[in-house]
Structures are given as C-alpha cells and as structure tokens.
Amino acid sequence: MGVQLDETEKRIVDLIEANRDEIIAFARDMYTHAELGYKEFKTAEKFTRLMKKLNLPVKEHLAVTGVKAYLNEEKKDNVSLALIGELDALRIPEHKYANPETQAAHCCGHHAQMAGVIGAAFALTDSKVKETLDGQVVFFAVPVVVTRYISLGSLLAYAAFFIEMVVFGQLGWFGMEQAYLYELYILVFLLTALAWWRHRANIRRLLNGTENKFGSGKSKSKEG
Numbered sequence: 001m002g003v004q005l006d007e008t009e010k011r012i013v014d015l016i017e018a019n020r021d022e023i024i025a026f027a028r029d030m031y032t033h034a035e036l037g038y039k040e041f042k043t044a045e046k047f048t049r050l051m052k053k054l055n056l057p058v059k060e061h062l063a064v065t066g067v068k069a070y071l072n073e074e075k076k077d078n079v080s081l082a083l084i085g086e087l088d089a090l091r092i093p094e095h096k097y098a099n100p101e102t103q104a105a106h107c108c109g110h111h112a113q114m115a116g117v118i119g120a121a122f123a124l125t126d127s128k129v130k131e132t133l134d135g136q137v138v139f140f141a142v143p144v145v146v147t148r149y150i151s152l153g154s155l156l157a158y159a160a161f162f163i164e165m166v167v168f169g170q171l172g173w174f175g176m177e178q179a180y181l182y183e184l185y186i187l188v189f190l191l192t193a194l195a196w197w198r199h200r201a202n203i204r205r206l207l208n209g210t211e212n213k214f215g216s217g218k219s220k221s222k223e224g
Helices: 007-018 020-032 041-053 110-124 152-170 178-198 200-208 217-223
Strands: 058-062 066-071 080-086 136-142
Touching: 007 020, 007 110, 020 041, 020 110, 041 058, 041 066, 041 110, 041 136, 066 110, 080 110, 110 136, 152 178, 152 200, 178 200
Parallel strands: 080 136
Antiparallel strands: 058 066, 066 136
16 A cells, blocks of 8 residues: 555645656756856856745855745744755766866756755645645755865765654654655665765775865866
C-alpha cells in the first residue's frame, strides 16, 4: 500500500506539476549559464524576480549574492524552516555545458537544488496551502557553503542532508511507516553516494592538498 496523501499534500503535488515547465526552465537556464561562487549575479537576479512574482518579501545581496524570500513571517516565532539551494558552480572549462563567459559548469547538481526550492515556493505560497502552515518558510539561495574550499562545502551539505533525513524520519516528522522510511533512507543514501562519486576528482585534490580555494591567488589567476 502506497503513502496516503491528505488534501493539502495532494494540492502541493498538483501545484508543482502545474508549474513543472517553469521549474525545469529555470534549472536548465541555470545549468547552461553557470556562474562561480560569489559572482552569481545573473542567477541571483532571476531567483529574486521569481520570488517577487510570488509576492514574497525579499532580502538581496546577502554575502554578496545570497537571496532570502520569506513566507509567513508573522509565524516565525512558532518555527522557521529554511529551504536552501546553492547558486555557485565549479570552474570546469572543458565541460560540455560550461559557460563560455565564466568557464563554470554545474557538475554538483546545484541547479537541481534550486529547482527544488522554486518548486516548493510555487506550492507553499498557494493561499490554501499557506494557511495550513504553522510557521515561517525561508527560501534561501546561497552563494556557496561556508568554506574556502570550492567543493568541500557541497560534500558536507550532501552528508548533512542524509543525516538530517534519518534523524527527522526516526523522530516521526515525516509521518511514514518504518518500512517506507527505510526505502526513503536507501534512496537518499544512493543520491548522496552519487553526489560524492561525482566529486571524486575534488576528493582526490582535497586529500592531496591541491584543491582550489576561493580567494587564493591560484583561483584568481585561473578565473582571469
């Protein structure tokens, strides 16, 4: 027997499906116009425009290019949940879809992260869904995870996501039977493992001490 959705959950699924073309278009545009960390001005602007289109109050230029959009600010004292997507890409000029202007490419799936944040925004800002929420939701586009190493932040984020899913699942936050939780954990683990595998070259450079850092002279010279 599959997971049973209540009326609100079904509405959320329908809203995401109804906006699928715009969600995918944003992700594809971001994928083919990749920008380096703290230089994602165009991507941040597009995210900001979309959040304002959904009538959300927005704060821009956080840590240079970061953007926050707020839903249900009046309920922030109850609980506040942030949905985070990363804006930055890696400098991989040889990648098939590297941006010729920045030499950056999205090989970490950040465009998919942002698609998830945007999909959630489309669904949760619906008036009928919004009124069922007990707290504030922050849609947060960040320039880069807090570390000077270009790839370490992403690796830590993927690992933290897997741990959080297990912890929240065991606490009963998802309202799922244990058998389905195990399936969810396996799926999230496989996605995490895939992300780490895609970063295998970066991991080798981290172990060898040769990974690029933001703000280092080597990175600046490469970026022109």
